Amino acid sequence: MSSSDPTDDDRGAAAGTAPFAHFDTDLTAEDWAAKRRAGELGFGPIFWAPIQVLSPTVTVGLGRTNLTLIRPTIVQTDAAEPYAGFDLRESPHRNPAVSVHFNPAAYGATGPGTYVFTFAVDAPTRAAFTPSGYAGSGTVDAPGSIRFSGRRVITIILRNVPPGLDASAAIEQTSGEAWSWFSTRIAHPPLVFDPLPIG
Secondary structure, three states: OOOOOOOOOHHHHHHHOOOHHHOOOOOOOHHHHHHHOOOOOOOOOOOOOOOOEEEEEEOOOOOOOEEEEOOOOEHHHHHHHOOEEEHHHHOOOOOOEEEEEEHHHHOOOOOEEEEEEEEEEEEEEEEEEEEEEEEEOEEEOOOOEEEEEEEEEEEEEEEEOOOOOOOOEEEEEEOOOOOEEEEEEEEOOOOOOOOOOOO
16 A cells, blocks of 8 residues: 555545535435336445545545546635635636546455445535546446535446446536535445335
8 A cells, every 4th residue: 555545544534524414415315215126226235434535635545546626726625624616717618527536446346336426515606517427338327417506415326337447427517606526425325225015
């Protein structure tokens, strides 16, 4: 492990400080249940803790897992909630974006897996984003575009990702004004229970 690789303690600390509880979710429990029932998420290990959380203060994970910020206007690492600020008006020739590259094998994956990337974003005024991803021979589940104001997460699901692939997920601003990105959580799909029949 190189000196730039986070330790287990670093990953745990990052997971503990990620402000996801303060953001609205874009997928409800019913959405996750429908995806699970349709067999879209596949099966495999499910863990409560995230695999990795990347943020302005944790930009590199294991292997080739890393973060790319495209056209930020500010990166504030000493704030109570570290963030990177973006504004399409300040970048007329290239859309601002946050891109996360993820190497599953570096985290112990030995077979194809499904990974959920959640980007914590705050858009005080209405802004539009195009989520995207790369899963190699797997598939990407991302909305074509999403428009909102306020604090929420944008979810991108990569299914059947080969373990040795450098997979990626990204959000790109396509309209609107200033917004902030706080962190991206990489995790396995949430645990979904089907209700037991009564009687």
